[in-house]
Amino acid sequence: MASQVREGNTIGNFKPSRVKRKKEKNRDKRKDRPGNCERHLAAIRRMPCAIPGCNVVGCDAHHLRQTGERGAAIKSPDKYSIPLCSLVHHIDQATGVHSVGTKRELSWLKERGIDGLELAAALWNASPDDVAMFKIVMANKAGSKVA
Numbered sequence: 001m002a003s004q005v006r007e008g009n010t011i012g013n014f015k016p017s018r019v020k021r022k023k024e025k026n027r028d029k030r031k032d033r034p035g036n037c038e039r040h041l042a043a044i045r046r047m048p049c050a051i052p053g054c055n056v057v058g059c060d061a062h063h064l065r066q067t068g069e070r071g072a073a074i075k076s077p078d079k080y081s082i083p084l085c086s087l088v089h090h091i092d093q094a095t096g097v098h099s100v101g102t103k104r105e106l107s108w109l110k111e112r113g114i115d116g117l118e119l120a121a122a123l124w125n126a127s128p129d130d131v132a133m134f135k136i137v138m139a140n141k142a143g144s145k146v147a
Contacts, residue, residue: 035077040127047133049085052113052141056085064116066106079124113143
């Protein structure tokens with residue numbers, strides 16, 4: 001009688017189907033990391049530049065690099081982003097923030113009167129309230145303590 005019981009076919013390809021593989025490949029893995037939020041990035045991009053003396057509104061979201069939550073080919077989560085104008089962020093290759101490297105980034109910001117980690121934390125806590133975030137950036141530019 002045991003010879004009449006058939007087992008399922010165990011030989012074959014054990015990969016997921018092509019549809020499942022394509023869904024997995026196209027999935028946005030950024031959303032899975034804690035501290036990432038598209039609404040927060042959109043709010044950061046509406047803020048004025050955090051550099052004192054710069055009056056540009058509508059900035060890039062600069063992700064701080066010296067946070068301890070990044071690795072090879074992985075940038076820091078969105079909660080460590082601050083608003084910087086395009087000139088300071090990307091265009092100025094000689095003296096911009098990307099020219100100083102990861103280890104000197106926070107000291108570069110400190111020379112310009114910005115405590116990057118404190119500002120990023122305050123903005124993350126106030127997000128996505130544009131008015132509160134604007135007040136935080138303006139208080140930072142004035143040199144007063146970030147609320």
